[in-house]
Amino acid sequence: MLRPNMHYKELKDSYLFYNIAQKTKAYLEAHPGTHLYRMGIGDVSLPLCDAVIRALHEGVDDQAHQASFHGYMPECGAPFLREVIAAHYRKRGIMISEEEVFVSGGASDELGDILDLFDKESSALIMEPAYPAYVDANVIAGRKIIHLSAGEWNGFLPEPCQEAAEAGLIYICSPNNPTGASFSREQLAQWVSFANETGAVILFDAAYEAFIEDETIPHSIFEIKGAGTCAIEICSLSKTAGFTGTRLGYTVIPETLERNGMNFREMWVRNRTTKTNGISYILQKGGAAVFSEEGQRQIRENIRYYKENAAVLMKALDSLGIWYCGGKNAPYIWMKCPEGMGSWDFFDHLLNEIQVVGTPGEGFGSCGEGYFRFSTFGDREETKEAAKRLIGLFG
Amino acid sequence: MLRPNMHYKELKDSYLFYNIAQKTKAYLEAHPGTHLYRMGIGDVSLPLCDAVIRALHEGVDDQAHQASFHGYMPECGAPFLREVIAAHYRKRGIMISEEEVFVSGGASDELGDILDLFDKESSALIMEPAYPAYVDANVIAGRKIIHLSAGEWNGFLPEPCQEAAEAGLIYICSPNNPTGASFSREQLAQWVSFANETGAVILFDAAYEAFIEDETIPHSIFEIKGAGTCAIEICSLSKTAGFTGTRLGYTVIPETLERNGMNFREMWVRNRTTKTNGISYILQKGGAAVFSEEGQRQIRENIRYYKENAAVLMKALDSLGIWYCGGKNAPYIWMKCPEGMGSWDFFDHLLNEIQVVGTPGEGFGSCGEGYFRFSTFGDREETKEAAKRLIGLFG
Incomplete structure (x- = not known):
C-alpha cells in the first residue's frame, strides 16, 4: 500500500491572489467598463x-539543422553559460569558478528542488513577511519551521537572535519580496557570522539584486567574508531580464560549503545528474545574451523604467507622509496602511474609491497585517494615475 | 547546525558512461585517426x-513585443498545450481532461520531482535492468528499494510476484530502456490489477511509446481498465520529437487516483504552484506544434528513420542467430553477448576489433551482465557499417 506524503494536509490554503481576483471580478461586475489600475502584480510588463x-532565435535555428543541433545538455548547465555567469561575479570581485555555478529552470523551481540536500530534521528559519513558497516547500518536506517576525521596529530586517540559533536553514531574501527592504553589508555580515557559528546554511534569494542602487547594499551574499562556508545563492533572470515566462535562473554553491563531511556542491552535482537532463539549449543561449555587454545595457534600460515607476509612487507616499520601505533598491514598495486600516480593508478602500489594486500584506504572513505591497512592474501612465489618485484620496 | 541529507552517502557512483568515455579515449589515443561507430548514445541525432x-520562432517573437509578451505561465502548464495533449489521448480513446495533464520540463526532471507526493516509508519496486536514476532518486529520498530482476527467461518483462506485494511504488518503463522489451496489453493488465489489489501506485514511464508498431502493445497505461485508480504516466517529447536538448514533457495524473483519502492530482497542483513558476512559454509553443497534424506527420518521419536503423541492426543479429529483444517497438536493441562474454569484455572486443561502441548491460543493474545495448538514434550509414562489421566479426 502506497502511503501519500501526509504533510500536504498541513499546508494552509493561500487565498491571497484568489481573493484579490474574486474581489476585483465582483467590482468589475458591479461597475462594468471601469478601468482598474493594477499595482499588485509581481510580474514584469516589458518584453x-x-x-x-536575437540569441533565442539563433538557438532555435541551431536546433533546426543537424550540424548545429544540440541534444542532451550537461545537467549542471552549459559551459558557455556557466562561464559568463562566473565571469559576471568575478567582475564584481567575487572569485567563483564555473564549477560553482549551476543553471536552473528558475529561482522558484530551484528553491523547491534544493531542499533535497538537507536532512528533514533540520528546521528552517523564515523571516516574515515572506514569499509563501518558502514555508510551503518546507511543510511538504516535513521540516519544522521557525517563523521570525519582522516589523517597522527593525525596518523589516531582523537581526540574529536566540530563536534563530536552532535553525538548520536560514532563508534570506534581500532585496526582499514583499517588503523591498534590503540588508546592508554590516547586517548581512551579522547573519553570515551567526550561520558560521551555529552551523546553519543560508539560502540567499537574490532574485531582486539587479534593482539595487545603493552601494552599501550587497548584490551577492558572497560579497561578505565567510559566506563561502555557510551560504547558497539562488538567482533568477525573471526580474533582472524579464524572464518570468521564459524561465532561467542560476545557483551558486561554493566548493567550500560542507557540513558533517559532506560537500554540498558535489551533492548538488550528483542530484542534478540524477534528477534532471539539463535546461533547454535555446533558453541557455538566450540567458547567455543577458551577460553580454549589449544585453547588460539593454536590461538596465528596462530596470530603469521600473525604477522610475517606483520613484513616482515613492514621491506620492512621501508627500502624504506615509511610512514605507523598499522602492529604492527593490521593485516593491511596502507601505503602512493609513489610519490604522487592516490590509484587506485598505485593499477594499483603494478598489472602491480610486480603482487601484495592490496586494494586502497579511497574505505574506500575519506580521504583514496593516501593510500593503505595491509592485512597480506596471505601465508608466497607469502608475502615474494610481499615484495621483492616492494623493487625491489621502492628501 | 544543518544536517545534510546523509542518504547521498548510500548512492553508488555510476561509472558506466564515464568508463565508456575513458576506454574510448584510450583507444583513440592508441589509434589516432581511427573512426568509431557510436551505437551507444541514447540521444537523438535528427534536428x-x-x-x-516555426512555432518556437513564433514563441520567441511573441516575447519581443509588449502586446504579445507572456510573463508567468500557469504552474501546471499552458491551457493551449494541456488541451492538445488531452485531445491527443482522446483520439486514442483515452478519456482524460486537460486538468489531468501537467506540463513538465522533461520526463527525467518529473521522475525526480514527483517523488514528493509519496511517504518516505513506502518502498519502490524497480525492475532491472533499469534506467539508473530510478534507483538513485529513491536512495536520495531515503526510500527502501525492492530490486526485481528480469532476464531472458521472462523476455525481460517481469510478472507480479510475492516480493512485489509490499511495494508502495512500482516503476514500469515500457517500451523499456535499456532492453526495448514492451509489455503486452495482457501483461500490463496483470500489473494494474496487482497494484489495485495491493494499493501500490505505478509510475509508468512512457518515454518511448512513439516507437511502438505492434498493435498489441499499449502506448499508455490508461488503455488498461483500472489504471485510473493506480497509475501516473510520465511522458516526454525527447525521443518522440527530438526534444532531448530542447526539453519538454508531460504527466497524466487521473483525478480518480487516491490513497488514504488524499487525491494525488490535487496534491500535484499544490506542489507545482508551490515549487515551480511553470515552463517556458516558448517551449510550450514548440511543444504544442508536435501535436498538430503537420507536427505529427513530421515527427513520424524522424521516428521512421530511427526504426529503419533498428531494422538494419536486427537483420544483422537475426542473420547471426544472436538472441535479442527490443528494436521493433523501441529505439533500443538488447542483445546477448555472444560466446558467453561479459558485458565489458564484449565492449572491449567490439571496440578493438571493429571500432563499434555500444553500452554494456551491466551498467543498468547486475542482471544486465552478459547483455549489451545498441541505440538506433545514430546516422544511417554508420549504423549500416556497424551492422556489416558485426556480421564480419561473428558471421
Missing part, C-alpha cells in the same frame, strides 16, 4: 530585450 | 521538425 531575442 | 521550429 525581452533585443540581444536576448 | 527538430519544421512545424516545431
Whole structure:
C-alpha cells in the first residue's frame, strides 16, 4: 500500500491572489467598463530585450539543422553559460569558478528542488513577511519551521537572535519580496557570522539584486567574508531580464560549503545528474545574451523604467507622509496602511474609491497585517494615475 | 547546525558512461585517426521538425513585443498545450481532461520531482535492468528499494510476484530502456490489477511509446481498465520529437487516483504552484506544434528513420542467430553477448576489433551482465557499417 506524503494536509490554503481576483471580478461586475489600475502584480510588463531575442532565435535555428543541433545538455548547465555567469561575479570581485555555478529552470523551481540536500530534521528559519513558497516547500518536506517576525521596529530586517540559533536553514531574501527592504553589508555580515557559528546554511534569494542602487547594499551574499562556508545563492533572470515566462535562473554553491563531511556542491552535482537532463539549449543561449555587454545595457534600460515607476509612487507616499520601505533598491514598495486600516480593508478602500489594486500584506504572513505591497512592474501612465489618485484620496 | 541529507552517502557512483568515455579515449589515443561507430548514445541525432521550429520562432517573437509578451505561465502548464495533449489521448480513446495533464520540463526532471507526493516509508519496486536514476532518486529520498530482476527467461518483462506485494511504488518503463522489451496489453493488465489489489501506485514511464508498431502493445497505461485508480504516466517529447536538448514533457495524473483519502492530482497542483513558476512559454509553443497534424506527420518521419536503423541492426543479429529483444517497438536493441562474454569484455572486443561502441548491460543493474545495448538514434550509414562489421566479426 502506497502511503501519500501526509504533510500536504498541513499546508494552509493561500487565498491571497484568489481573493484579490474574486474581489476585483465582483467590482468589475458591479461597475462594468471601469478601468482598474493594477499595482499588485509581481510580474514584469516589458518584453525581452533585443540581444536576448536575437540569441533565442539563433538557438532555435541551431536546433533546426543537424550540424548545429544540440541534444542532451550537461545537467549542471552549459559551459558557455556557466562561464559568463562566473565571469559576471568575478567582475564584481567575487572569485567563483564555473564549477560553482549551476543553471536552473528558475529561482522558484530551484528553491523547491534544493531542499533535497538537507536532512528533514533540520528546521528552517523564515523571516516574515515572506514569499509563501518558502514555508510551503518546507511543510511538504516535513521540516519544522521557525517563523521570525519582522516589523517597522527593525525596518523589516531582523537581526540574529536566540530563536534563530536552532535553525538548520536560514532563508534570506534581500532585496526582499514583499517588503523591498534590503540588508546592508554590516547586517548581512551579522547573519553570515551567526550561520558560521551555529552551523546553519543560508539560502540567499537574490532574485531582486539587479534593482539595487545603493552601494552599501550587497548584490551577492558572497560579497561578505565567510559566506563561502555557510551560504547558497539562488538567482533568477525573471526580474533582472524579464524572464518570468521564459524561465532561467542560476545557483551558486561554493566548493567550500560542507557540513558533517559532506560537500554540498558535489551533492548538488550528483542530484542534478540524477534528477534532471539539463535546461533547454535555446533558453541557455538566450540567458547567455543577458551577460553580454549589449544585453547588460539593454536590461538596465528596462530596470530603469521600473525604477522610475517606483520613484513616482515613492514621491506620492512621501508627500502624504506615509511610512514605507523598499522602492529604492527593490521593485516593491511596502507601505503602512493609513489610519490604522487592516490590509484587506485598505485593499477594499483603494478598489472602491480610486480603482487601484495592490496586494494586502497579511497574505505574506500575519506580521504583514496593516501593510500593503505595491509592485512597480506596471505601465508608466497607469502608475502615474494610481499615484495621483492616492494623493487625491489621502492628501 | 544543518544536517545534510546523509542518504547521498548510500548512492553508488555510476561509472558506466564515464568508463565508456575513458576506454574510448584510450583507444583513440592508441589509434589516432581511427573512426568509431557510436551505437551507444541514447540521444537523438535528427534536428527538430519544421512545424516545431516555426512555432518556437513564433514563441520567441511573441516575447519581443509588449502586446504579445507572456510573463508567468500557469504552474501546471499552458491551457493551449494541456488541451492538445488531452485531445491527443482522446483520439486514442483515452478519456482524460486537460486538468489531468501537467506540463513538465522533461520526463527525467518529473521522475525526480514527483517523488514528493509519496511517504518516505513506502518502498519502490524497480525492475532491472533499469534506467539508473530510478534507483538513485529513491536512495536520495531515503526510500527502501525492492530490486526485481528480469532476464531472458521472462523476455525481460517481469510478472507480479510475492516480493512485489509490499511495494508502495512500482516503476514500469515500457517500451523499456535499456532492453526495448514492451509489455503486452495482457501483461500490463496483470500489473494494474496487482497494484489495485495491493494499493501500490505505478509510475509508468512512457518515454518511448512513439516507437511502438505492434498493435498489441499499449502506448499508455490508461488503455488498461483500472489504471485510473493506480497509475501516473510520465511522458516526454525527447525521443518522440527530438526534444532531448530542447526539453519538454508531460504527466497524466487521473483525478480518480487516491490513497488514504488524499487525491494525488490535487496534491500535484499544490506542489507545482508551490515549487515551480511553470515552463517556458516558448517551449510550450514548440511543444504544442508536435501535436498538430503537420507536427505529427513530421515527427513520424524522424521516428521512421530511427526504426529503419533498428531494422538494419536486427537483420544483422537475426542473420547471426544472436538472441535479442527490443528494436521493433523501441529505439533500443538488447542483445546477448555472444560466446558467453561479459558485458565489458564484449565492449572491449567490439571496440578493438571493429571500432563499434555500444553500452554494456551491466551498467543498468547486475542482471544486465552478459547483455549489451545498441541505440538506433545514430546516422544511417554508420549504423549500416556497424551492422556489416558485426556480421564480419561473428558471421
